[in-house]
Structures are given as C-alpha cells and as structure tokens.
Amino acid sequence: MNVFEMTGAQVVLDGRAVLRGTDLAVTPGEVVAVTGANGSGKSTLVRALLGLVPLTAGQTLLYGSPPARFRQWHRVGYVPQRLAVGGGVPATVSEIVTSGRVARQRRLRRTSAADREAVARALRAVDLFDRAGDPVQSLSGGQQQRVLIARALAGEPDVFVMDEPMAGVDAESQRLLAGTLAALAEEGRTVVLVLHESGPLAPVLTRRVVVRDGRAEDADGVAGAAAIGRSGEGAEGGIVDELSGRPGENAGNGQALTPVRGRP
C-alpha cells in the first residue's frame, strides 16, 4: 500500500488556487525531496498530504485512509517549518522531544524506559543531548529546528514529513541529519521533505519532485533537471544557498539536486 496517494488535489488559499490538480504517490522506503520556487506551494503540498490543509477538490490518502479517518498517527512524524513557542511557557528541550512520544503512549501512562531511551537516542542524533534540560527558547533557530527533528525521531514513526529541515541548520548538523536520514532509509522508513538545496542529503534521496504551476512533477530525467533549474529562477534571481545566503553554486543549471541515490 502506498504511504501517500494524492490525486487531483486542489487547495485554494485566500481565493488563490495554490495546488491545481496535484497527483503524488509515495511508496514505502522512498526518500522524496519536494522542491520548487519560493511560494510555489511546497509547504501546502506536504501539509495537504497530512490533512493539515483541506482540499477543495481531489483526494489524498494516508496509508489508504483519508486523513480525517486516519487513526494511526504514531506512524507519522511531522517536522514543521519552525517551532511555534507560544504562551511564554518555558518548555525544556527534553519536554518538547518527549512530546513526540505522546501518540505512542497509552493515556495517563507514565513515561517508560523505552520512551526515555527513544528520547535520548533522538537527542543524540541531532547532537543536543547535553542541552536536554535547557529551555528551548535559549537555543538558536537552527538548534530549535533540530529539536523539532528530534521530536519526530523520538516517535519512531514509519514516515517522516519534514518541511525544510535544513533551514538555518549549520553544515555539521546538516551532515548529522543526512546520516540519520540515511539510517532511516536503510530501515525502510519513508521520508518526504521540502528542500531548497539538497546539499549533504543528495545521496540519501531516491526521488525529487518539483512543484510548479500548482502541480507536482517528477524532477528526474533531462527535462526534470531543467525544470529544477528554472524553478530557482524567480524574481529573487536563483536558488539561494540557505547557509551562506548567497546564490547556490549550482543555482539555475539544473544540477542543484543531483545526484539521486539509486535503489537496489
């Protein structure tokens, strides 16, 4: 069964059709990068896959169920674009990451040894183990992003949906995340992630799609590679390297997201 099966999906936001008849099927074990120009609808697409934005036409299935009827949320780990730290409640890094276990816990059950172990493993995977007791507000933006990744990892889901997990994350942490994703892929987990620049993730990817004109197109092959190059040529003048803030080395030449890992 496909992890995601989106057909003819249409999403209208503020009277504008952001997705117009998008099809996307993701099979178990795929590591799919969702690319495209700024504002093309990448976040909207991945949020729609999870039922976080309603479709005005078409349908999307998550392990065969429409999101509203899906009951196995422990199988899904979502990493949003940024941490919404609200209300002034000083949550610690550990508390946020432990919250990733909630869908796995039975009601009112105490945190178990398995929970603690999964949280510790997730914190080590993003190199924040020694910050576990710190208030999350005291961390940098990139570190907060890593907390969100750890929260998803702690839930030990079958599928990860990550919205620009590399944004604002330093090069060393990017390499660490690439290693973590490679290990998840080896275990057969499924990953869908929004990316501007694949950087160290390139060898882990099995497929890339580009969101353009409200549709998701396969970005592989000659035409697809050209499409990636074009997708970066917007009013802002090309793909901008998230880390340096400068246009990426490969911006506009269609090479920015190659190569893609071959599947055995």
Ligand SMILES: Nc1ncnc2c1ncn2[C@@H]1O[C@H](COP(=O)(O)OP(=O)(O)OP(=O)(O)O)[C@@H](O)[C@H]1O
């Ligand atoms: N809640 C909303 N209400 C109205 N318009 C929205 C909303 N969210 C997003 N949009 C608009 O929908 C379009 C697609 O947004 P989306 O965030 O999905 O694009 P994106 O490709 O992820 O962009 P970026 O690369 O800048 O993160 C944009 O024009 C955006 O301004």
